[in-house]
Amino acid sequence: xxxxxxxxxxxxxxxxxxxxxxxxxxxxxxxxxxxxxxxxxxxxxxxxxxxxxxxxxxxxxxxxxxxxxxxxxxxxxxxxxxxxxxxxxxxxxxxxxxxxxxxxxxxxxxxxxxxxxxxxxxxxxxxxxxxxxxxxxxxxxxxxxxxxxxxxxxxxxxxxxxxxxxxxxxxxxxxxxxxxxxxxxxxxxxxxxxxxxxxxxxxxxxxxxxxxxxxxxxxxxxxxxxxxxxxxxxxxxxxxxxxxxxxxxxxxxxxxxxxxxxxxxxxxxxxxxxxxxxxxxxxxxxxxxxxxxxxxxxxxxxxxxxxxxxxxxxxxxxxxxxxxxxxxxxxxxxxxxxxxxxxxxxxxxxxxxxxxxxxxxxxxxxxxx
Amino acid sequence: xxxxxxxxxxxxxxxxxxxxxxxxxxxxxxxxxxxxxxxxxxxxxxxxxxxxxxxxxxxxxxxxxxxxxxxxxxxxxxxxxxxxxxxxxxxxxxxxxxxxxxxxxxxxxxxxxxxxxxxxxxxxxxxxxxxxxxxxxxxxxxxxxxxxxxxxxxxxxxxxxxxxxxxxxxxxxxxxxxxxxxxxxxxxxxxxxxxxxxxxxxxxxxxxxxxxxxxxxxxxxxxxxxxxxxxxxxxxxxxxxxxxxxxxxxxxxxxxxxxxxxxxxxxxxxxxxxxxxxxxxxxxxxxxxxxxxxxxxxxxxxxxxxxxxxxxxxxxxxxxxxxxxxxxxxxxxxxxxxxxxxxxxxxxxxxxxxxxxxx
Amino acid sequence: xxxxxxxxxxxxxxxxxxxxxxxxxxxxxxxxxxxxxxxxxxxxxxxxxxxxxxxxxxxxxxxxxxxxxxxxxxxxxxxxxxxxxxxxxxxxxxxxxxxxxxxx
Numbered sequence: 001x002x003x004x005x006x007x008x009x010x011x012x013x014x015x016x017x018x019x020x021x022x023x024x025x026x027x028x029x030x031x032x033x034x035x036x037x038x039x040x041x042x043x044x045x046x047x048x049x050x051x052x053x054x055x056x057x058x059x060x061x062x063x064x065x066x067x068x069x070x071x072x073x074x075x076x077x078x079x080x081x082x083x084x085x086x087x088x089x090x091x092x093x094x095x096x097x098x099x100x101x102x103x104x105x106x107x108x109x110x111x112x113x114x115x116x117x118x119x120x121x122x123x124x125x126x127x128x129x130x131x132x133x134x135x136x137x138x139x140x141x142x143x144x145x146x147x148x149x150x151x152x153x154x155x156x157x158x159x160x161x162x163x164x165x166x167x168x169x170x171x172x173x174x175x176x177x178x179x180x181x182x183x184x185x186x187x188x189x190x191x192x193x194x195x196x197x198x199x200x201x202x203x204x205x206x207x208x209x210x211x212x213x214x215x216x217x218x219x220x221x222x223x224x225x226x227x228x229x230x231x232x233x234x235x236x237x238x239x240x241x242x243x244x245x246x247x248x249x250x251x252x253x254x255x256x257x258x259x260x261x262x263x264x265x266x267x268x269x270x271x272x273x274x275x276x277x278x279x280x281x282x283x284x285x286x287x288x289x290x291x292x293x294x295x296x297x298x299x300x301x302x303x304x305x306x307x308x309x310x311x312x313x314x315x316x317x318x319x320x321x322x323x324x325x326x327x328x329x330x331x332x333x334x335x336x337x338x339x340x341x342x343x344x345x346x347x348x349x350x351x352x353x354x355x356x357x358x359x360x361x362x363x364x365x366x367x368x369x
Numbered sequence: 370x371x372x373x374x375x376x377x378x379x380x381x382x383x384x385x386x387x388x389x390x391x392x393x394x395x396x397x398x399x400x401x402x403x404x405x406x407x408x409x410x411x412x413x414x415x416x417x418x419x420x421x422x423x424x425x426x427x428x429x430x431x432x433x434x435x436x437x438x439x440x441x442x443x444x445x446x447x448x449x450x451x452x453x454x455x456x457x458x459x460x461x462x463x464x465x466x467x468x469x470x471x472x473x474x475x476x477x478x479x480x481x482x483x484x485x486x487x488x489x490x491x492x493x494x495x496x497x498x499x500x501x502x503x504x505x506x507x508x509x510x511x512x513x514x515x516x517x518x519x520x521x522x523x524x525x526x527x528x529x530x531x532x533x534x535x536x537x538x539x540x541x542x543x544x545x546x547x548x549x550x551x552x553x554x555x556x557x558x559x560x561x562x563x564x565x566x567x568x569x570x571x572x573x574x575x576x577x578x579x580x581x582x583x584x585x586x587x588x589x590x591x592x593x594x595x596x597x598x599x600x601x602x603x604x605x606x607x608x609x610x611x612x613x614x615x616x617x618x619x620x621x622x623x624x625x626x627x628x629x630x631x632x633x634x635x636x637x638x639x640x641x642x643x644x645x646x647x648x649x650x651x652x653x654x655x656x657x658x659x660x661x662x663x664x665x666x667x668x669x670x671x672x673x674x675x676x677x678x679x680x681x682x683x684x685x686x687x688x689x690x691x692x693x694x695x696x697x698x699x700x701x702x703x704x705x706x707x708x709x710x711x712x713x714x715x716x717x718x719x720x721x722x723x724x725x726x727x728x
Numbered sequence: 729x730x731x732x733x734x735x736x737x738x739x740x741x742x743x744x745x746x747x748x749x750x751x752x753x754x755x756x757x758x759x760x761x762x763x764x765x766x767x768x769x770x771x772x773x774x775x776x777x778x779x780x781x782x783x784x785x786x787x788x789x790x791x792x793x794x795x796x797x798x799x800x801x802x803x804x805x806x807x808x809x810x811x812x813x814x815x816x817x818x819x820x821x822x823x824x825x826x827x828x829x830x831x832x
Contacts, residue, residue: 001643001646001733001735006790007794010711017710036731039728044709044714045708048713063727063728090725090727091724091726103721114579114724116578117778117780120578120579139730142730143730143778145764145782146778149763149780153744195730197775220732227796248789249786250783251783256783258764258765581756581757583757644754647753647756650754651735651756727731727777
């Protein structure tokens, strides 16, 4: 595919990685904020190309991982209601709530469907006027324009049986939370290119200044990521802390003004609990008052939700970069991809699941020596 | 019934049967409706002398077994469910024949006869059933295998998935076959017979909520001919598997688990159709975990690997065959992929159905 | 967090007042909402996330980025900066993209 294949060249990747080795003089801890970056790094084993001085810390930018337990439980309760079609991105179906997951609700008779786009959920609502169609509107800034448009089109089209369960989260407050968390080791960030395609980059220079930390906006292909890492190392070694845009083919300083206007119409800022991390002020979006009729939280009175997080799970510490997944006492014992205690163990891009597979290999090699 | 006497086995008034364009419960009741279904739909499609008998079991002529140099019988069964029932490049009918034929072929057997049991949901469009049955008949003819016995049941509407099929097959393993005579061991070479992921993405392309337009066809095909050519050129093939559900990752995972070995393969060497790769990109799926219905994975001794690969490539079903990796003594139980960047990663066995992701 | 894939816009239409289009992703064609890229025209590449085009891909920036990757000069420049020197090579032939590349 054009605009993908060019950024996957093996020789250039090795050259970029070797270049990082030539400029690095001491250990640096760099956090890739976004789950998509983590996925690409693990999928292509890019971390193995880097010099030992460069440590990558997997950040909290996986909406599946940070969606609060209370919201998952609410989703499970709504999905189980008779007459409801509950639509979700595929990622969310295996995320554990206090008691089970969406796949379990489906097995027990709930009508749970995977959709590719919120517009597909809206279309289902149009086709099934006798059913309540609920869309689980999770995601970072990247997904917000899509979710906002679905709500707008539902309003314009008078689709009254459509509603959204909103759990949006935002990147800049998360970067601030990471920098302010006790024991923080992160010295530079790879910021998420697709978030910035919507939001632009103007939110980031103040963070660079306040925390004296370099932030480089990157794409998601191997060469994009390696170039982003190279640029952070250049800054770190030079003692600079600036915003750089290494994804200029997609990201502009101003971002997508049309999309931001629709977001501002449909959503409003709110405090948001991040699973495993806690409440971060002004770190999320919820439906604006004017669209309250489309809010599944209002429409479905599913009370009595008592959340119960596994007492063993330390995914919050992992998401903040405070511990490595393998430092969690439950890692690989009570908690495996087959029996995940926390969301970070669920999908391949979750930091714990990623470590689980890679770690097993490393441990095996260790054992043979 | 060739004389002019009235047929008293049926009502004298005009039969309502021909007006049914949907399956009703009575089609599974064993009475007249069932017989009508068998005579109108199944028999014309599956026509052969053994089936025409319509006895309680198929009685196969001994010559079917003795005349082919067969030494041992292979016997396999598989149940088929898929949504939608018809997809680009095939239908559940193709899968039901080719899947069981391939299970036999993976043990080196030439398929001889199949059974087919149908569970139909009340309300199923008879046209869909006829299409599926026609696909089965065509697949069986192509594979040179006879469908010799069968059964039909109907379940109430809402209690079935439209249509599911269970087939069982028997096949003959030629005398002197050495397939599976030793476990896979370090140094063996891994071959794959062609592009991976085609079937799963063809089905995905027409699934509700995910549909996209792409010229992707299911690869559903019988592989015993390919296997016969492979074994003729390379009789020391260690083992064969068809990477169906869970794809290449599942099959390699099973091989390492069962043989106490490790496998290392080169990601870049695995053939993938570019459009299938694109479809996987947009849905966030791993092509190594996507199902195939007309491909095989072969573990062969290093010494015979070139001959084996040449034999696969010489066959119409194996033109894009490739050497993708090798068996290693390191990391037993693990499949490791070497990326185009020189790194390695663990390839886990898929946990369940792959779900499209957004992150 | 956000799987977004580049594709080429094949056609644009209005559907119930919303700008929609067919986008081709390496041979796979899907309906995509183009409401957020009013400037995009048929033939443009766009980044698509969950059925929505979020950004028009800037071909000049893409070419420049690739040219930069292809050259080894960028490594020397990085080294030079750390040593407090001016870049060794005049970057006229293969400049690094500026921190915020201007858009057409």
